Amino acid sequence: MNLLINPFKRIAGWKALIIGIFCLSLTALIGKINHLFFSGIFNVSPFPHTFYEAFYAQGINWVVITLVMWIAGKIFSKSKIRIIDVAGTMALSRAPLLLLVLAGFLPFFPGDLSDYYKLLIFNLICILLFIWMVALMYKAYSVSCNMKGTRGVLSFVGGLIIAQAISLIIFSTSILTPFASDDHRGNDIETVIPEGQTINQTADIVIEAFKKSEIKTVRAYFDETMKNELPEMKLRLTWMQLSLQLGKLKDANTNVNSQQRDNYSIITIPCTFERGKLNLQLVFNHKGKISGMFFR
Numbered sequence: 001m002n003l004l005i006n007p008f009k010r011i012a013g014w015k016a017l018i019i020g021i022f023c024l025s026l027t028a029l030i031g032k033i034n035h036l037f038f039s040g041i042f043n044v045s046p047f048p049h050t051f052y053e054a055f056y057a058q059g060i061n062w063v064v065i066t067l068v069m070w071i072a073g074k075i076f077s078k079s080k081i082r083i084i085d086v087a088g089t090m091a092l093s094r095a096p097l098l099l100l101v102l103a104g105f106l107p108f109f110p111g112d113l114s115d116y117y118k119l120l121i122f123n124l125i126c127i128l129l130f131i132w133m134v135a136l137m138y139k140a141y142s143v144s145c146n147m148k149g150t151r152g153v154l155s156f157v158g159g160l161i162i163a164q165a166i167s168l169i170i171f172s173t174s175i176l177t178p179f180a181s182d183d184h185r186g187n188d189i190e191t192v193i194p195e196g197q198t199i200n201q202t203a204d205i206v207i208e209a210f211k212k213s214e215i216k217t218v219r220a221y222f223d224e225t226m227k228n229e230l231p232e233m234k235l236r237l238t239w240m241q242l243s244l245q246l247g248k249l250k251d252a253n254t255n256v257n258s259q260q261r262d263n264y265s266i267i268t269i270p271c272t273f274e275r276g277k278l279n280l281q282l283v284f285n286h287k288g289k290i291s292g293m294f295f296r
Helices: 015-034 051-076 083-093 097-107 117-146 149-172 201-210 217-218 224-229 230-246
Strands: 249-252 259-261 264-271 276-283 290-295
Touching: 015 051, 015 083, 015 097, 051 083, 051 117, 051 149, 083 117, 097 117, 117 149, 149 230, 201 217, 201 249, 201 264, 201 276, 217 230, 224 290, 230 276, 264 290
Parallel strands: none
Antiparallel strands: 249 264, 259 264, 264 276, 276 290
16 A cells, blocks of 8 residues: 555666656557657547657656756755656656556547537546555655655645646647647648639638538648648647547538638637537638638
8 A cells, every 4th residue: 555655665766767758658559559649747638649659748747747847856956866867756656647548448438529528538547547646746855855744745736836837838838849740740731722612612611621620621721821820739739638628510601702811811710519509719821721710
């Protein structure tokens, strides 16, 4: 039982680092198979990704939490702190995530974002495992940085908040995220707008792509500026958050009139989801490519 609550009295340093990296690698591998992506210290998202993205995400989250806690320890602790101890214990403290991805093999794992009841059960499991992970992180911080009491708790909580904020910034932008856009891999889909295709017809294609969560197809109609400003990862996360909040996209009326503003055409598409309604506003340039996209 003590190993489940505080394994760091027996496992620390290089031993903790090796075991921790092994658990992180398994988490990345199984998470890729089960389509569970860790887009932050405390964020897990159900959508497909590559093996490279899976390992990269685990590495980023581990490095961020390690550096933040090491810096917090250097500032607030009076003891000598070794970064290897912080890195090892923080890696091992994320071991509960391995159980989380293994849960993807169980019958209650939601196969679709619209599977509300299975999603609810899975979210409850996520909460419990994240609570366990935080408890292990605190023990790791307490042992590796020799921090206890009020100072230890407050500096740890502050470190968690900062680490989560940094990880969200990394995964929501292209900063330090080479896989955030297909532009970085050189295989971005490029679609030539056929002569005579109206912006309403393009909007139809975009809506159908959103229904199937085919984000690459949506981005294929972006102009170059839009591709750079809205990377694939950021658009995936945005669409996933909308799906979790409103459910599956059921219907959308693309037969709407456009508004002209300078050299751009703007259409506002009423969208009906399972649990609400939302407007999708698309801005088209003179070539029929999407130069702006807003959910209102």
